[in-house]
Amino acid sequence: MPAQQHSRQRGPSFSRRDFLKGSGAAVAATAIVTAPQEIDAAQESGPKVTSAEPTEVTLTVNGRNYRLKVEPRVTLLEVLRNDLNLTGAKEVCETTTCGACTVLIDGKATYACARLAIECEGQDIRTIESLRNGDQVDEVIAGFVKHDATQCGFCTPGFVMATKAFLAKHPKATLEDVRKGLGGNICRCGTYKGITECALELARKGGA
Amino acid sequence: MAERTVAWKPRGQNQLIGKKIPRIDGIDKASGAAKYSADINTPGTLFGKVLTCPHAHAKVVRLDLTAAEKMPGVRAVHAFAQVGQEVRYDGWPIAAVAAERPEIAEDALRAIKVKYEVLEHWVDEEDLEGAKQAGRTKDTRRRPKGDVDAAFQSAKAVHEGYYGLHTVTHCCLERHGSHAEWKGEKELNVHLSTQNVSGTAPQYAKALQLDAANVAINCEYIGGGFGSKFSVDQWDIACAIMAKKAGRPVRLLLDRATELKIAGNRPSVFAKIKVAADADGKVVAWDSYQWGTRGVGGGNVSLSVIPYLIDDVPNKRQRSVGIRTDCGSYRAWRAPNHPQGCYLTICALDDLAAKLGEDPLQFFLRNLDRISKEHLRQTFAGELKRAAELIGWKEKWHPRGQGGDGPIKRGLGLSMHTWPGRAHQANCTLRIYPDGTVESLQGSQDLGTGTRTVIAITVAETLGLPLSAVNVRIGSNKYPFARASGGSTTVGGVSGPNRRAALQALWKIFDLVAAKYEVDADSLEARGGKIWSNGKVVCSWKQAASLIGPMPLEFHGEGPKKDGLTSEDVGGVQMADVLVDTETGLIRINRFVAVQDCGLIIDELTARSQVMSGMTLGIAYALSEERIMDRKTGRFINADLENYKLPRIGDIGELVVEMYQPDSEYARGVVGLGEPPVISPGAAISNAVANAIGVRVPVLPLTPQRVLDALKGGVA
Ligand code: FES
Ligand code: FES
Numbered sequence: 029m030p031a032q033q034h035s036r037q038r039g040p041s042f043s044r045r046d047f048l049k050g051s052g053a054a055v056a057a058t059a060i061v062t063a064p065q066e067i068d069a070a071q072e073s074g075p076k077v078t079s080a081e082p083t084e085v086t087l088t089v090n091g092r093n094y095r096l097k098v099e100p101r102v103t104l105l106e107v108l109r110n111d112l113n114l115t116g117a118k119e120v121c122e123t124t125t126c127g128a129c130t131v132l133i134d135g136k137a138t139y140a141c142a143r144l145a146i147e148c149e150g151q152d153i154r155t156i157e158s159l160r161n162g163d164q165v166d167e168v169i170a171g172f173v174k175h176d177a178t179q180c181g182f183c184t185p186g187f188v189m190a191t192k193a194f195l196a197k198h199p200k201a202t203l204e205d206v207r208k209g210l211g212g213n214i215c216r217c218g219t220y221k222g223i224t225e226c227a228l229e230l231a232r233k234g235g236a
Numbered sequence: 237m238a239e240r241t242v243a244w245k246p247r248g249q250n251q252l253i254g255k256k257i258p259r260i261d262g263i264d265k266a267s268g269a270a271k272y273s274a275d276i277n278t279p280g281t282l283f284g285k286v287l288t289c290p291h292a293h294a295k296v297v298r299l300d301l302t303a304a305e306k307m308p309g310v311r312a313v314h315a316f317a318q319v320g321q322e323v324r325y326d327g328w329p330i331a332a333v334a335a336e337r338p339e340i341a342e343d344a345l346r347a348i349k350v351k352y353e354v355l356e357h358w359v360d361e362e363d364l365e366g367a368k369q370a371g372r373t374k375d376t377r378r379r380p381k382g383d384v385d386a387a388f389q390s391a392k393a394v395h396e397g398y399y400g401l402h403t404v405t406h407c408c409l410e411r412h413g414s415h416a417e418w419k420g421e422k423e424l425n426v427h428l429s430t431q432n433v434s435g436t437a438p439q440y441a442k443a444l445q446l447d448a449a450n451v452a453i454n455c456e457y458i459g460g461g462f463g464s465k466f467s468v469d470q471w472d473i474a475c476a477i478m479a480k481k482a483g484r485p486v487r488l489l490l491d492r493a494t495e496l497k498i499a500g501n502r503p504s505v506f507a508k509i510k511v512a513a514d515a516d517g518k519v520v521a522w523d524s525y526q527w528g529t530r531g532v533g534g535g536n537v538s539l540s541v542i543p544y545l546i547d548d549v550p551n552k553r554q555r556s557v558g559i560r561t562d563c564g565s566y567r568a569w570r571a572p573n574h575p576q577g578c579y580l581t582i583c584a585l586d587d588l589a590a591k592l593g594e595d596p597l598q599f600f601l602r603n604l605d606r607i608s609k610e611h612l613r614q615t616f617a618g619e620l621k622r623a624a625e626l627i628g629w630k631e632k633w634h635p636r637g638q639g640g641d642g643p644i645k646r647g648l649g650l651s652m653h654t655w656p657g658r659a660h661q662a663n664c665t666l667r668i669y670p671d672g673t674v675e676s677l678q679g680s681q682d683l684g685t686g687t688r689t690v691i692a693i694t695v696a697e698t699l700g701l702p703l704s705a706v707n708v709r710i711g712s713n714k715y716p717f718a719r720a721s722g723g724s725t726t727v728g729g730v731s732g733p734n735r736r737a738a739l740q741a742l743w744k745i746f747d748l749v750a751a752k753y754e755v756d757a758d759s760l761e762a763r764g765g766k767i768w769s770n771g772k773v774v775c776s777w778k779q780a781a782s783l784i785g786p787m788p789l790e791f792h793g794e795g796p797k798k799d800g801l802t803s804e805d806v807g808g809v810q811m812a813d814v815l816v817d818t819e820t821g822l823i824r825i826n827r828f829v830a831v832q833d834c835g836l837i838i839d840e841l842t843a844r845s846q847v848m849s850g851m852t853l854g855i856a857y858a859l860s861e862e863r864i865m866d867r868k869t870g871r872f873i874n875a876d877l878e879n880y881k882l883p884r885i886g887d888i889g890e891l892v893v894e895m896y897q898p899d900s901e902y903a904r905g906v907v908g909l910g911e912p913p914v915i916s917p918g919a920a921i922s923n924a925v926a927n928a929i930g931v932r933v934p935v936l937p938l939t940p941q942r943v944l945d946a947l948k949g950g951v952a
Contacts (some may be wrong), residue, residue, distance in 0.1 A: 033301060056583070097338055106338060115275035116268020118459070120409045121877040122492045127410060128361050154270035166265055173262035176845045179684030181265030182409040182459030186265055205885030216409050217684050218852025218884040222845065 085146050089114065089138045090098030096149040098145050105140035108155060116156035116185040117181045120214075127213030130193075131184040133154050137193035137212070156185035159192070171229060179192045183215040191227055192236060199235025201227060238758045240743055242736055242799045244836060245697070251763070252697045254902075256841035259689040260703065261457075261682070270457045274428040274489055276415035282311050282334040283476050284413075285341040285486025285661060287348055288497070289328040291561040292870020293358035296321050297725065298328070300349040305334055307347055308339040312486070316470060322355070324532045325562045326871045327497030330670045330855060334486045335479040337412035353482050357562040359865040361403060361504045361529040362935075367559045372525070374558050378539050382551030382732050386728060387521035391512035394521075399504030399580050400860040400935040401918065403529070405496050406569060407880065410459020413489030414500045423450045426474055428468065429489075431461040432720035434521040434679035434713050434775060439468040457712040461854075464500030466720050482684035487686070496875040501863060501897070502569030504528040505576045506935070507536040509584040510575030513592055517599060518604050519585065522549045525581070526584075527557040534560035534659030541577025544586060545654055546607040548599075562870055563749060563863075570853065571911035575918055579936065582651045582919035585747070587932060590719045596923065596929050597629055598652060609654060616652055617807040619831040623650070626829045626892055637930025643819045646826070647928025650811045653915035655907030659728030659803035661795040662718035666737035668789045672781035674699065676737075678708040680718035680730050685910060686842035687726055693838050694731045696737035701777060701824040710822035716792070724908025729800040731838055731906050735801055737793030744791075748783040750775055780949040805903045808832045810851070810916040812924040818947055821940030823859055823925060828917075833896040840895060847913040848892045854917020855883050862937050 029070035082097040087104075089112060096111055108114045108131070117140050129140040132154040159166035168188050173179075180183040188211070193207045195201065201209065205228045215223070230236045264270040289296075297320075299315045316329040323330070331348050335341035358370045362722045367373050388394055408429075415427040424446060430436055433455050436903060441448035458465065475488035484905035490499060507526035514520040522543050536558040543549060569575075589599035601620060604613045624630065624640070632648055639645030664678040676691050694705040699705075709715060742762055757767045767774045796802055812827040830847050837843050860881035864874045874880045918936050925943070926932045933946040 038783075039260055056851060085556055099337075101339055102337075109275070110277065110338065112267075115271065115277065118274070118409070120411075123876050123878050125877040126409070149341040154833070160263070160269065165267055169266045172266040173258045176258060176841050177725060178262055178265045178844060179262075180409070180460045181270055181457060181684070182272065184266045185268040199745050206715070211884045211886050214409070214855075216407055216462075216882065218849035218888075218896070219845070220852060220883075220888050221848050221891050223885060 083146055085149050087148055089153045100146050102145050104140050104143040104145045105146050107145040109145050114155045114157050118182055127190055128183050128186040131190040132193055138191050156189055171226035175218045175222040175226040179217035179219055187213045187223055195230055195236040201231040237246055242739055252693045254837050257839045259686045259842055260692050261688050266335050272351045272410050272457045273414055273429040274410050274442040276427045276709035279483050282482055283485050284332055284334045284343045284486045285345055286329050286471055287331045287345045289323045289330055291352055292326050292359055294353040296325055297353050303318035303347040303529040304344040305346050307337040311342045311482035314474045315480050325564050327494050327564055328343045331483045332474045334482055338897045339409050357870040359561050359563055360867055361508050361561055364527045372560045375554045378554040384523055384551045384553045387551035388436035388512050391520055393514045393591045394512040395511040395591045396510045397584055397587050398508055398934050399583050401451055401576055401579055402858045404502050405506040405859045405863055406462045406500040408460030411489040411495040414472045414475050415487040416479040417485035419482055425452045427454045427604050429458050429465055430455050431465045431722055433681045433711055434717045435720055436468050437713050443473045448664050453713040455681055458683055462570045463722055464674050464705045489760055493875040495603055497872045498564040498627055500567030502528040503537055503566045507580050510590050511584050513588055517602055519549050519603055522552040525555045529559040529561040529564045530566040531601040532565055534558040537576045538573045544577035545652055546603055546606045548606045548665040562598045564867055570914045574915040578653050578915045583922055586923045586943035591804045593847045597624055613831055615807040619807055623809045623811045623829050623831040629703040636927055639928035645928040648901035648922045649811050649920050649923025649927055651916035651919035653808050653912055655912040656804045656805055657724035657806055659732055660725035662729040662733050662795055663716035664733040664793040665716050666741055667782055668741050670782055670784055672778040673706045674705055679713045679715040680710045681721050683721050685726055690838045691734050693732050693735040693736045699742055701765055724910040728906040732791030732801040738790040740791045745780050749780050752783055756941050757841045800905050800907045806833050806907050806912050808912045810920040814924040816925055816928045821943035823938055827890045830913055831894045831896050832913055834909040835904045836902045837895055843909055848891050851891055851917055852888055852915025853914050855888050858918045858921040860935055860937050
């Protein structure tokens with residue numbers, strides 16, 4: 029299980045570089061065959077990890093400050109979903125691959141599962157919830173609905189955030205730009221055509 | 237009074253039905269407001285996680301949960317496996333924990349001590365001889381029809397080939413799981429990621445010795461099911477048990493790797509096929525020998541879909557071998573059996589056409605009378621013609637291997653499919669309140685089809701109201717019973733009862749209006765929020781509703797019924813235009829055309845999305861998606877989204893969808909649509925690749941390696 033494998037590599041002092049290395053190693057491990065005996069040994073020996081003490085952190089999410097205490101290994105995505113109840117960003121892949129957890133950090137589209145909560149202090153975090161105020165919705169959301177770029181909807185908030193950041197950076201995006209620029213997200217239901225049409229329509233209007 | 241009959245309006249009179257209408261829950265989905273089971277965070281919710289077996293086949297010789305139980309922050313531990321028990325595949329659940337935080341739950345899983353005695357395993361689904369030697373096979377055959385050997389001998393052209401598809405998983409983005417919360421000892425409230433809102437309470441009740449009436453199932457939104465979420469799974473039961481033990485709500489979802497390993501897959505199939513045409517170019521003989529796996533229970537793709545669609549062949553023989561593998565079990569995967577049957581059959585016939593030196597379009601048109609569903613032959617003829625126009629078949633098709641001089645070759649391919657899609661059983665309650673508010677309730681669910689939107693359109697159309705006037709409630713088993721969403725049954729299932737109930741409501745309102753305003757009830761019509769008589773407004777909808785008195789009016793809708801609102805059986809044609817790089821083996825989709833019928837269309841926008849969805853899933857299993865089992869360890873080695881390859885936005889080319897809707901389609905009522913478009917892509921794309929490069933790449937997915945191997949070996 030990748031989740032377990034990379035957790036095992038986490039120690040009490042844990043840097044972002046280690047995290048990325050860790051998750052990369054977990055991915056590679058699926059292609060490398062581990063002999064069964066070795067796995068037995070790992071399960072036999074019990075926990076090697078001692079948790080680091082929870083740390084205080086202040087996160088600025090959608091313009092509001094939240095003060096919380098979390099272990100250093102907790103990701104931004106976990107805090108958003110489990111502690112702040114901002115569940116628009118979804119947890120899907122555990123390997124920083126799918127984009128379902130996309131948020132904006134200082135305006136940049138970021139996988140919230142690839143960032144530790146403690147390293148986001150002082151940054152401007154925007155989640156999908158910031159793009160709607162009652163009946164008023166951001167034009168990217170409106171465009172997704174118009175072009176039916178949502179089916180089950182599970183990938184949709186992440187895709188909306190990715191599209192928002194993409195159009196801010198490429199306000200005049202072409203079809204080729206969309207095909208490359210939105211390649212960081214996965215939809216299983218097959219809404220890609222609607223998303224493409226939505227992004228191109230907004231680009232024709234000069235971005236979103 | 238004239239007789240009042242249940243029917244859809246004449247096509248031209250619809251204000252909403254058949255138009256392209258954005259889904260009514262689209263904003264909630266796109267803005268993150270929609271709450272999935274994975275999002276339920278009631279106060280005090282604990283986090284559940286599952287430990288699984290890393291072996292393909294083993295015996296548990298030691299299982300010690302004490303360290304996990306004692307860990308601070310752990311509130312409940314549950315064992316799935318017992319000492320002495322055999323576990324049968326990688327990902328088999330061993331134990332679960334519920335803890336204050338996810339990271340504590342992870343620590344607790346690592347603290348569980350398990351020792352296994354590793355046993356022999358078999359995971360190879362393609363190596364038939366090896367499986368036989370390992371004693372893993374079981375045969376089934378059908379009584380042959382006609383004189384197969386004689387037919388081959390007198391045939392004009394005979395083709396023999398090998399074809400196959402590997403196992404793929406459902407890979408729902410919302411992992412399987414639930415949130416369970418008790419109200420006292422005897423009442424359970426569950427948010428379950430399910431395709432079966434109305435049918436799952438009895439499963440909980442049985443497992444937990446509860447009264448089914450005391451189990452509330454909620455599922456307002458579900459992040460993908462594709463056939464894998466009909467039942468309550470053992471980890472859902474564990475979630476409820478741990479919630480009871482801890483006295484706190486628990487949310488437990490599988491991790492991604494386990495999701496891919498054990499939460500459902502589509503069976504593989506490989507086949508040697510021999511097929512022949514007579515002097516008239518008609519399919520005259522079929523002989524197939526297939527094998528594959530449905531996982532630990534053995535079995536193989538059903539012989540009922542072999543040969544597929546073009547099945548009225550005078551001489552045929554089919555044999556099948558199921559392989560018992562130490563792999564996760566299959567579950568219904570969108571259009572069960574059909575994508576596999578279609579791929580094997582249509583590719584073999586396409587190769588036969590090539591052997592005859594014939595354009596496959598002509599070949600399939602000529603063989604339409606080999607389709608035993610006679611009533612669909614006309615539809616297929618029309619759809620083939622239309623799809624050919626849309627893809628430019630006449631201008632672009634060329635004989636095999638003439639795909640261009642450079643290293644990049646271009647080719648066209650086609651395929652056809654069918655699916656029943658008849659309405660399932662569903663009931664609804666429709667309420668009209670004295671203030672004119674309308675509410676429709678049913679224990680149905682929305683897998684992405686647009687269930688809420690279809691219901692709202694049906695009711696609003698019938699009552700002459702704007703879409704926004706209808707409040708739709710689904711996703712609870714406390715609403716009237718509706719069957720599970722599977723097999724393209726939901727849109728027909730829910731639209732019929734809602735039309736019936738809304739007509740009852742309308743007729744009642746007409747009677748009240750007729751009495752009050754002294755007009756003929758037969759002359760009344762509801763449109764634009766008003767009641768009309770002979771072209772003149774009688775009153776507003778609100779005024780009409782006020783006539784019902786202080787209490788709401790309630791109507792019950794049932795279905796399916798034989799009143800013509802719904803029917804069954806669709807066709808569908810797809811054509812692919814691809815580029816193949818013969819130096820790298822990489823395939824790109826240029827254009828992918830689908831022409832699809834589905835009877836009366838309620839919402840053309842969401843209907844088209846269903847077709848694109850099928851095409852996109854099809855591109856996935858045609859080009860990149862496959863479960864890879866390691867023979868040596870028996871493990872599913874690409875169980876993550878990095879290595880289990882799904883297409884991204886730049887990988888699908890240009891999708892062209894046309895809903896085939898002559899008046900005859902409208903006249904037959906609603907037929908389901910979710911499954912059909914996922915059936916053809918494998919064959920259409922593989923045929924296009926064969927047309928481009930001149931050789932058949934026999935096994936899906938068509939990875940660069942398989943393309944290069946085929947080019948090297950010249951596999952025909
Ligand atoms: S959940 Fe963050 S990228 Fe998949
Ligand atoms: S809409 Fe279901 S995964 Fe994208």
